[in-house]
Amino acid sequence: xxxxxxxxxxxxxxxxxxxxxxxxxxxxxxxxxxxxxxxxxxxxxxxxxxxxxxxxxxxxxxxxxxxxxxxxxxxxxxxxxxxxxxxxxxxxxxxxxxxxxxxxxxxxxxx
Amino acid sequence: xxxxxxxxxxxxxxxxxxxxxxxxxxxxxxxxxxxxxxxxxxxxxxxxxxxxxxxxxxxxxxxxxxxxxxxxxxxxxxxxxxxxxxxxxxxxxxxxxxxxxxxxxxxxxxxxxxxx
Numbered sequence: 001x002x003x004x005x006x007x008x009x010x011x012x013x014x015x016x017x018x019x020x021x022x023x024x025x026x027x028x029x030x031x032x033x034x035x036x037x038x039x040x041x042x043x044x045x046x047x048x049x050x051x052x053x054x055x056x057x058x059x060x061x062x063x064x065x066x067x068x069x070x071x072x073x074x075x076x077x078x079x080x081x082x083x084x085x086x087x088x089x090x091x092x093x094x095x096x097x098x099x100x101x102x103x104x105x106x107x108x109x110x111x
Numbered sequence: 112x113x114x115x116x117x118x119x120x121x122x123x124x125x126x127x128x129x130x131x132x133x134x135x136x137x138x139x140x141x142x143x144x145x146x147x148x149x150x151x152x153x154x155x156x157x158x159x160x161x162x163x164x165x166x167x168x169x170x171x172x173x174x175x176x177x178x179x180x181x182x183x184x185x186x187x188x189x190x191x192x193x194x195x196x197x198x199x200x201x202x203x204x205x206x207x208x209x210x211x212x213x214x215x216x217x218x219x220x221x222x223x224x225x226x227x
Contacts, residue, residue, distance in 0.1 A: 032214065043115075043204045043218030044155070087154070091214075098145060099206070099216060101155040 004088045009106040012078045020073040020105055022088030027068050031090040034099065035062065035073050039084045044101075047073065047086070083109045114138060115207050117219035124195055125227055131191045132222045134161075134205030140185035141207035145216070146178075149202040161188040161205075195226045 005023040012018040035047040048055055048062045055062040061074040075082055087104040114137040124130050142163045147155040159180055160168040167180035179191040192199055206218040
């Protein structure tokens, strides 16, 4: 499985934008970039995903580098409820769509 | 959105006993479900893929005779931890791909297993 590299932790101030980076230099052409987040003592929840183009939804934006070797999850205005571990995952649809989690980035949000 | 439930949310058992954890897709059908295990301060580790009507597919290093998976219906998968030992204490999480949003997986809230 292609691997991702994320910073172990990041800090943000409430109501400020947050940019969470992810490196995936060995990404293949069939890999989609998925982001999930996990709040303490809960199961992960889907955030966003994309292939080549930047994506926006109600939760976040995903900016994908032109060479697809990196991506950035953007939370436009962080709230205290956004404090979580954010996982960047490459999903190979040729392997049944299973998700292999890396270590993720623990985001803390200061009031 | 789609909901996945797990039961129980937590369980404490004695060493040597077996524990069954249920994973249900509440408002959609799931021919495939996934089981993960998560130790404190660590990431999720995929254990197995549960397939409705057929045998589960286990990841390398996961003992299939210890972690029995049954996917008897399109909305229910069960994970049985047999002869549990303290090192099996962990947070067990299941997930199911959404039928309508094919690129999305929905995760259960997790089951905290403590083996004394």
